[in-house]
Amino acid sequence: MAELEIRNLSFAYEDADVLRDVNLVLHDREIVCILGASGGGKTTIFNLIAGLLFPGEGRILLNGRDITGTSGQISYMLQKDLLLPYRTIEDNVILPLLVRHVSKKAAREAASPLFAEFGLEGTQKKYPHQLSGGMRQRAAFLRTYLFSGEAALLDEPFSALDTMTKGDMHRWYLDVMEKIPVSTLFITHDIDEAIILSDRVYILSGKPGTITGEVKIGRPKTERRDFALTTEFLEYKKQILELLGRK
Amino acid sequence: MKRKSPNIISKLLPFAAVMILLVVWQIVCSAGLVPKYLLPSPVDVFKAFISDFRLLMEHALVTLAEAMLGLFAGIVVGFAMALLMDRFEVLYLSVYPLIILSQTIPTVAIAPLLVLWFGYEMTPKILLIILTTFFPITISLLSGFRSADTDTIRLLQSMGADRMQIFRYVKFPGALPQFFGSLRISVSYAIVGAVISEWLGGFSGLGVYMTRVKKSFSFDKMFAVIFLISAASLLLMKLVDVIQKKVMPWEESL
Incomplete structure (x- = not known):
């Protein structure tokens, strides 16, 4: 059970306001997307939620508890897989547990059943460079999941992959989330990706950035295969483009 | 398979070059082109x-x-310096230039001073070796620590990792390739440093032997010891390679 709430969040760097009065909610087991142009402050929101930055104003609540400015609460996956080249896949994914002072043995035991779940059987003792881009990304997802099985922040998790792999990864990701649901907030600038993966889409725009719209995607996540080829999908896309002021 | 033959040739080439050099040298000596007391034959x-x-x-x-003692101490000193300068920017700004400056002082100039201050025993020799070996170690480790990927550090911070954990999981293993690169240099510095310090005073060691055979004009022995020193340095560098492969198994599979 995890519910994340962001209230009246504002942030400014010395010379410029980045975010003003951002409000959003992530309900339990939801996948919610923040969609916006590059440089619009999306990553700043994540850095604030992850506790790497402290907001000028506003509060961040996880299950009603104030976690503003504290790290280690919500798992965070950055754009690149950031697997450490000198650690085996197994030792990479257990890193969040090691940081929490779990013993290596216990951490490996905790991770071991999840390798099958994430389609990573047999990669335990391999090094990251021996895996394909898609597999590395899965390993990064597993690491994120071991960080927190409750709530996750994904910063453009599929942007580094080629189009074919990306489509596969989208399907794979929805399957995994069906089996082991994690409340997820993710960032993208790819409208199609936002519609395919999310329960709801927040539009972030303006300078300083603020939430200017919200679109609920009605179709159940179990019926998202070939969703992109439907008129329903195009309707959502039109709606989002209007909200982005591109039409 | 295709690439195998050029590989063997490239490995044999330096060996062949040395052999040719030795043969030419032997011919020059045997033909009496250079007097024996100036240049002994191989x-x-x-x-x-x-x-x-x-x-x-x-x-x-x-x-x-x-x-080895000096090198080990040099590694410890170099590691400590790099660690402190990475941790404290003030130290980096103030001490780094001093370290660079210290390297402009020729070893042969400090060595006699060290002998004067610390006598003919082990101490001045170890000190000299520390002075020559810590520098490459410090510089390489420091640049390794400082070039750690900021996104990776951010990821670990988001996990709630403290400074020590970031050092242990990111900065230290990331600096290992640079460290071994500099260790290879420091190993040969250590041998040369030991020999130089022995020239200037001491009771045993290859440097002492060298000064003795030089005084008795036994140039054949002089060359023998030079070759021995080179061989020792090469062997130790090879040893560093072996250790590196053991410590960094992921490089193997690259």
Whole structure:
């Protein structure tokens, strides 16, 4: 059970306001997307939620508890897989547990059943460079999941992959989330990706950035295969483009 | 398979070059182009090496012991320096230029001073080796620590990792390739440092042996000891390679 709430969040760097009065909610087991142009402050929101930055104003609540400015609460996956080249896949994914002072043995035991779940059987003792881009990304997802099985922040998790792999990864990701649901907030600038993966889409725009719209995607996540080829999908896309002021 | 033959050739080439050099050298000496007391032939050098083998090994043991002790201390000092300068920007800004400056002072100029201050025993020799070996270690480790990927650090911070954990999981393993690169340099510095310090005072070691045979104009023995020192340095560098492969198994599969 995890519910994340962001209230009246504002942030400014010395010379410029980045975010003003951002409000959003992530309900339990939801996948919610923040969609916006590059440089619009999306990553700043994540850095604030992850506790790497402290907001000028506003509060961040996880299950009603104030976690503003504290790290280690919500798992965070950055754009690149950031697997450490000198650690085996197994030792990479257990890193969040090691940081929490779990013993290596216990951490490996905790991770071991999840390798099958994430389609990573047999990669335990391999090094990251021996895996394909898609597999590395899965390993990064597993690491994120071991960080927190409750709530996750994904910063453009599929942007580094080629189009074919990306489509596969989208399907794979929805399957995994069906089996082991994690409340997820993710960032993208790819409208199609936002519609395919999310329960709801927040539009972030303006300078300083603020939430200017919200679109609920009605179709159940179990019926998202070939969703992109439907008129329903195009309707959502039109709606989002209007909200982005591109039409 | 295709690439195998050029590989073997490229490995044999340096060996062949050395052989040719030795043959030319032997011919020059045998033909009497250079007087024997100025340049002994390779065969003479080899004979000298065999006849003095036991003595050479005794001295080599002392030199190696000094070099290893000094190198080990140099690594410790270099590591500590890099760690502190990475942690405290003030230290980096103030001490780094001093360290660079210290390297402009020629070793042969400090060595006699060290002997003057600390006598003819081990201490000045170890100190000199520390002075010559810590520098490459410090510089390489520091640049390794400072070039750690900021996104990776951010990821670990988001996990709630403290400074020590970031060092342990990101900065230290990330700096290992640079460290081994510099260790290879420092190993040969350590041997040369030990020999130089022995020239200037001491009771045993290859440097002492060198000064003795030089005074008795036994140039064949002089060359024998030079070759021995080179061989020792090369072997130790190879040893560093072996250790690196053991410590960094992920490089193997690259």
